[in-house]
Amino acid sequence: MTTPKRILTTPSPSTSPPSPPKQWHVHLTLDLIMTVLCRSILHPFIAWIIVLCLRAQATPYDHPAFLIASGYATLLTIIDIAFMISDRIAFGADRTVDLGEEVIVITGGASGLGRLVAQIYGLRGVSVAVLDVADEEDVRLRGWEEVGGVEYYQCDIGVRGEVERAARRIEEDLGTPTVLVNCAAARINGQPLLSLSAETFQKTIQTNLLAVVHTCQVFLPQMLSTENGxxxxxxxxxxxxxCAAGLADYSASKAGLSALHRTLEAELRVSGNGDKVKTVLVESGQISTPLFKFIKTPSSFFAPVLEPSRVAQEIVSMIDQGRSGVIRLPTFAMLANWYAVLPAGLQRIGRYLSGIDLAVPAESAQTDQPGQENLRVEKK
Structure with missing residues (x-):
């Protein structure tokens, strides 16, 4: 392995002309509506304010308006408490996080979502190790400025030996890793299954799934050896x-990754280490990164394209709080589990109305982009 290099994280100003302003209705999405509702009439605090306002007006306790408002506020409070109890039963107590003692390893951190997470922690003075297949020259040519505390290690995480060597260097340079963020992924091929070569399919599985096996098996024992997990x-x-049409290799690798994560979570819980090592699964929709550049969202209302900063903030928040859990964004992603229990006919109608199977353009099969053949970029 080469010696670690400082990761560069702030892009230089772009000289490209500004994009035309979006129409106002583009910003009207299901996510926006649900956010407004959850922070207003669906929030217990707001509901109890209404009750207090009624009492301030000397509304009798037996008045229908007071009874309805009190009952509604009580219902929201019970639901909120029930979710908190459910999370505590499912994921246990939160882990105590001391950012001054944490060493964060981020795969695919030279671009996209991984870069943002690295940038956030680097600017906060946390020790961060970025693993990425990009070489130092490619990183330098992107014109990023250096951020202290973040070290770059060129590493193909699909190769077990390189991961092990990188882990040894990280422990020597920064200390024992305590947080692992697996963001790396192979680029989208966007080809029908019959057009995919076995080598291409295998490469996607190796980067998106097998590489996570490598990083978990290498870094998890180090976490278990620390006092704070x-x-x-x-x-x-x-x-x-x-599982959209044209994404057979990507969907298969991500389905396997979700299954791997849940199995790891179960094994930690059974072994008694569930409170020591927390696990966070991110199952997001389309993120505005180079990985999905050529894919058009089926519906900007129901499935808006996510800004990487939004997903990064959710990840950082979960890590900082020492919590386990599942992050599903945008709103429709939270309904994906319910989709699976619908009758097959309703599922087919839903897919037709959403346009999910037309999201990958047919011309994407041409896809090989110059200089991208072996690039593993931040994942979705």
Whole structure:
């Protein structure tokens, strides 16, 4: 392995002309509506304010308006408490996080979502190790400025030996890793199954799934050896459940990654280490990164393209709080599990109305982009 290099994280100003402003209705999405509702009439605190306002007006306790408002506020409070109890039963107590003692390893951190997570922690003074297949020259040519505390290790995480060598160097340079964020992924091929070569399919599985096996098996024992444990974040995709046409290799790898994560979570719990090592699974929709550049969202209302910063903030929040859980964004991703229990006919109608199977353009089969053949970029 080469010696670690400082990762560069702030892009230089672009000289490209600004994009035309979006129409106002583009910003009206199901996510926006649900956010407004959850922070207003569906929030217990707001509901109890209404009750207090009624009492301030000397509304009698037996008045229908007071009874309805009180009952509604009580119902929301019970639901909120029930979810908190459910999370505690499912994921146990939160892990105590001391950012001054944490060493964070991020795969695929030279671009996209992984880069943002690395940038956030680097600017906060946390020790961060970025693993990526890109060489130092490619990183330098992107014109990023250096951020202290973040080290770059050129590493193909699909190769077990390289992961083990990188792990030894990280422990020597930064200390024992306590947080692992698996963001790396192979680029999207966007080809029908019959057009995919066995080598291409195998490469996607190796990068998106087998590489996570390598990193978990290498870094998890180090986390278990520390007094305060650690956190493992695996960035999967809602497409692991919805399985759009033209994404056979990607969907198969993400379905396997979600299954691997849940199995790891179960094994930690059974072994008594569930409170020591927390696990976070990210099953998101389409993220605005180079990985999905040529794919058009089926519906900007129901399935808006996510900004990487939004997903990064959710990941950082879970790590900082020492919590286990599942991050599903946008709103439709939270309904993916319900899709699986619908009758087959309704599932087919839903797929037709959503346009999910037309999201990958037919011309994407030409796809090989210059210089991208072996590039593993941030995942979705």
């Amino acid at each position: 650690g956190t493992i974040v695996n960035v999967s995709s809602v497409l692991g459940q919805l």
